Amino acid sequence: MTHVALGITGASGALYAVRTLAALLATGATVELVISDYGRRLFRDELGPEAAIDRLPAYLTTRWGSAVERGRLIVHSNKDLGASIASGSQSCEAMVIVPCSMKTLAGIAHGLSRSLIERAADVMLKERRPLVIVPRETPLSLPQLKNLVLCAEAGAIVVPAMPAFYQQPATIDDLGDFMAGKILSVLGVPHTLYPAWTGEVAAQAPSPGAAARR
Numbered sequence: 199m200t201h202v203a204l205g206i207t208g209a210s211g212a213l214y215a216v217r218t219l220a221a222l223l224a225t226g227a228t229v230e231l232v233i234s235d236y237g238r239r240l241f242r243d244e245l246g247p248e249a250a251i252d253r254l255p256a257y258l259t260t261r262w263g264s265a266v267e268r269g270r271l272i273v274h275s276n277k278d279l280g281a282s283i284a285s286g287s288q289s290c291e292a293m294v295i296v297p298c299s300m301k302t303l304a305g306i307a308h309g310l311s312r313s314l315i316e317r318a319a320d321v322m323l324k325e326r327r328p329l330v331i332v333p334r335e336t337p338l339s340l341p342q343l344k345n346l347v348l349c350a351e352a353g354a355i356v357v358p359a360m361p362a363f364y365q366q367p368a369t370i371d372d373l374g375d376f377m378a379g380k381i382l383s384v385l386g387v388p389h390t391l392y393p394a395w396t397g398e399v400a401a402q403a404p405s406p407g408a409a410a411r412r
């Protein structure tokens with residue numbers, strides 16, 4: 199997977215977004231990034247001002263090392279419906295929306311294309327390319343549940359923001375690693391973000407992050 203669109207919306211879970219972005223860039227991929235207005239607000243609230251979009255490359259390198267510089271980051275405005283990823287003729291192989299708000303989920307479920315994130319997602323569905331949606335809300339209303347089903351029926355892969363605990367996470371970063379790893383897995387991208395389940399309890403197989411801190 200060398201060319202991926204990444205949408206970030208105003209649901210809680212900015213860590214999942216930056217960890218996924220860093221992991222994709224570290225593979226050498228080109229990432230076409232779109233962040234909604236509320237996505238930017240959640241970035242600031244949850245990650246701090248150092249993760250502002252104009253400082254994002256430096257933030258990623260500081261947190262996850264120079265490997266992220268292998269990739270190429272292209273940033274689009276969510277208002278730019280003329281951006282490359284708004285068209286089916288662009289070459290993105292897949293799109294991830296992490297975290298995905300219930301508002302953007304509804305827009306995708308009903309094909310509204312009100313923003314670049316919604317339009318690019320619509321393009322992925324019509325072109326039959328992988329669209330990974332990482333919803334975050336709790337509890338879920340019936341309309342939200344129905345919107346998840348509509349997206350899944352249209353071909354989207356729904357990866358709920360539900361980190362597991364069998365890998366014995368020691369820090370919040372371990373939870374971010376787990377969700378980013380799940381997203382890369384469904385994209386078919388090899389990674390070592392969490393240990394593969396071996397049938398053994400996690401005491402014998404700590405997460406890579408937890409092992410490094412021991």
Ligand SMILES: Cc1cc2nc3c(=O)[nH]c(=O)nc-3n(C[C@H](O)[C@H](O)[C@H](O)COP(=O)(O)O)c2cc1C
Pocket residue numbers: 206207208209210234235236237240243298299300301302334335
């Ligand atoms: C602090 C904060 C946390 C939020 N968390 C969520 C959330 O977890 N899930 C969600 O669907 N919406 C959440 N919202 C509401 C969305 O940000 C809001 O519906 C927004 O219009 C989404 O727009 P977007 O999809 O264009 O980013 C949150 C809003 C704020 C201010």
